Amino acid sequence: MIRFNGISKSFGKTKIIDNLSFEVNEGEFIVLIGPSGCGKTTTLKMINKLIEPDGGSINIDGTNISDVDTVTLRRKIGYVIQQIGLFPNMTVEENICIVPKLLKWDKEKCLERTKELLELVSMPYEDYAKKYPTELSGGQQQRVGVLRALAAQPPIVLMDEPFGALDPLTRDALQDEVKTLQQKLNKTIIFVTHDMEEALKMADTIIFMDKGKILQKASPEEMLRNPAGDIIREFMGKHMTQNNNQDLKAEDFMNVNVVKTTENKQTLECLEIMKRKKVNSIIVTDKENTFKGIITIEDLKNHGKVGVPIGTMLNKEAQLIHKDMGAKEAFDMLIETKRDYLIVVADDDKVIGIINKTSMVKALADALWGDLECMNS
Amino acid sequence: MMSIFNYTVEHLYIVLIACLLSAVMGIMLGVVAYWVKYVDTVILTLADIIQTIPSLALLAMLMLIFGLGNTTLIAGLVLYSLLPIIRNTYTGIKGISPHIKEAAVGMGMSRWQRLFKVELPLAFPMIFSGIKIAVVTAIGVSVIGVLIGAGGLGYPIYRGIQSNNVALILSGAIPVVILALLIDFGMAKIENRLSIVKK
Numbered sequence: 344m345i346r347f348n349g350i351s352k353s354f355g356k357t358k359i360i361d362n363l364s365f366e367v368n369e370g371e372f373i374v375l376i377g378p379s380g381c382g383k384t385t386t387l388k389m390i391n392k393l394i395e396p397d398g399g400s401i402n403i404d405g406t407n408i409s410d411v412d413t414v415t416l417r418r419k420i421g422y423v424i425q426q427i428g429l430f431p432n433m434t435v436e437e438n439i440c441i442v443p444k445l446l447k448w449d450k451e452k453c454l455e456r457t458k459e460l461l462e463l464v465s466m467p468y469e470d471y472a473k474k475y476p477t478e479l480s481g482g483q484q485q486r487v488g489v490l491r492a493l494a495a496q497p498p499i500v501l502m503d504e505p506f507g508a509l510d511p512l513t514r515d516a517l518q519d520e521v522k523t524l525q526q527k528l529n530k531t532i533i534f535v536t537h538d539m540e541e542a543l544k545m546a547d548t549i550i551f552m553d554k555g556k557i558l559q560k561a562s563p564e565e566m567l568r569n570p571a572g573d574i575i576r577e578f579m580g581k582h583m584t585q586n587n588n589q590d591l592k593a594e595d596f597m598n599v600n601v602v603k604t605t606e607n608k609q610t611l612e613c614l615e616i617m618k619r620k621k622v623n624s625i626i627v628t629d630k631e632n633t634f635k636g637i638i639t640i641e642d643l644k645n646h647g648k649v650g651v652p653i654g655t656m657l658n659k660e661a662q663l664i665h666k667d668m669g670a671k672e673a674f675d676m677l678i679e680t681k682r683d684y685l686i687v688v689a690d691d692d693k694v695i696g697i698i699n700k701t702s703m704v705k706a707l708a709d710a711l712w713g714d715l716e717c718m719n720s
Numbered sequence: 721m722m723s724i725f726n727y728t729v730e731h732l733y734i735v736l737i738a739c740l741l742s743a744v745m746g747i748m749l750g751v752v753a754y755w756v757k758y759v760d761t762v763i764l765t766l767a768d769i770i771q772t773i774p775s776l777a778l779l780a781m782l783m784l785i786f787g788l789g790n791t792t793l794i795a796g797l798v799l800y801s802l803l804p805i806i807r808n809t810y811t812g813i814k815g816i817s818p819h820i821k822e823a824a825v826g827m828g829m830s831r832w833q834r835l836f837k838v839e840l841p842l843a844f845p846m847i848f849s850g851i852k853i854a855v856v857t858a859i860g861v862s863v864i865g866v867l868i869g870a871g872g873l874g875y876p877i878y879r880g881i882q883s884n885n886v887a888l889i890l891s892g893a894i895p896v897v898i899l900a901l902l903i904d905f906g907m908a909k910i911e912n913r914l915s916i917v918k919k
Contacts, residue, residue: 417828428823
């Protein structure tokens with residue numbers, strides 16, 4: 344367990360970390376996120392004493408790290424950086440084995456460990472161990488960077504934007520691999536990123552920092568649901584909008600392809616339209632598109648006579664709703680009234696769309712899984 | 721002509737001893753300059769100043785301490801060759817990407833482990849080219865060693881000047897030129913190979 348107790352740090356006159364306290368449990372995947380200059384990297388680097396705090400203490404498993412020999416401490420903490428930092432004068436194998444060698448493991452154990460680790464990321468020992476870092480792709484280099492950090496089986500691994508410089512596909516693959524590795528090996532990982540998507544995907548707990556303070560420490564789920572402040576909401580970006588449906592109105596998800604006709608049309612014409620559009624009722628308006636009523640196939644059957652305008656047998660039983668009606672209200676009404684559709688109208692009863700069960704399902708799906716094109720098909 | 725061969729061997733011997741000593745000292749001073757804050761300017765300025773002293777004057781001053789003979793010449797060459805080696809060691813290590821250094825620190829390497837496992841190996845092509853410059857310069861400079869009683873190819877040249885014997889002058893001068901060219905060529909080859917490996 345890692346515990347920060349009232350840590351502060353200034354560079355010159357600028358306060359970078361301001362009285363920071365938090366805990367990280369064993370086996371937890373913690374992501375530190377926030378705008379640049381929020382102190383997330385500084386926080387990370389204090390754990391392996393690359394940066395010394397001005398005040399406060401950091402305890403790992405109950406021991407204050409300032410009482411531990413720096414070199415000994417660092418060998419027990421894996422460290423992965425964005426720029427990878429593999430040593431170009433060493434082969435993949437030599438790079439992976441640096442810390443084990445520093446810890447005086449014997450050759451056989453080192454070899455075994457290298458093979459085992461390369462296996463984990465599907466880079467066969469025979470093909471890759473003797474290569475130099477420059478012979479590898481960026482993704483492979485960072486895989487080796489991660490393996491190097493894991494080599495001496497440290498319980499804690501620090502990762503400073505490890506995938507920031509990789510292309511999206513490689514990044515995605517590495518995120519999955521690291522997450523799997525972490526769960527398999529039960530490591531405590533402190534991970535710095537400025538990419539909310541990455542944070543949501545990887546983290547057990549997200550710590551959102553701004554100006555050297557923690558704005559929110561929560562699970563991804565909780566942070567999505569209740570972001571503690573505008574800056575977090577902004578950071579969530581598109582992840583937020585799909586979950587923020589309070590303002591959704593009827594007109595936002597109505598179907599605008601409405602089968603309409605005017606009241607001077609006659610019975611046969613109407614039947615023809617119904618046949619063509621495969622509907623069993625038509626909305627009837629005047630020439631200005633103002634709602635007059637609907638006409639169903641039953642109405643036509645029961646009252647229709649050839650040559651008579653449909654205006655005489657209009658059915659007034661349709662349910663109108665205003666375009667500003669809230670989504671939830673509209674859905675409730677659709678279910679309660681047991682109608683096939685609601686007619687959405689603008690201020691002066693002008694018909695602008697309908698809401699039926701299909702539009703409802705689409706709106707729900709959109710809220711759950713993000714933007715699925717538009718609703719107007 | 722046998723004696724020219726002997727002079728050449730002696731010449732090379734003096735240059736090699738001097739450059740070995742100055743390589744060891746130069747790399748050490750370069751590392752100290754890199755390690756200790758503010759000391760870098762002191763060391764580099766001193767080496768710069770030594771370089772600007774005319775070689776004859778430098779040897780004359782050293783003669784007061786070491787007397788006549790090869791020792792004085794070697795001491796002079798060592799001082800003379802320090803600058804390119806110190807400078808290249810210093811800039812070579814300084815120029816290593818900070819991320820690589822940070823990775824080394826973060827993984828728990830001590831200062832000496834970083835030096836020997838990471839910094840010197842990575843700076844080595846640069847250091848080697850400093851040594852090359854030092855050797856080639858020393859081959860030329862050591863010719864005036866004859867004036868303070870040292871041996872080498874300076875001797876036939878000096879004798880030729882005194883006796884107005886062009887053939888004798890050339891018998892000393894041509895081997896110097898050939899030596900310098902050969903060593904420059906050979907070391908440049910090695911240098912190239914080194915920088916390819918490091919890429």
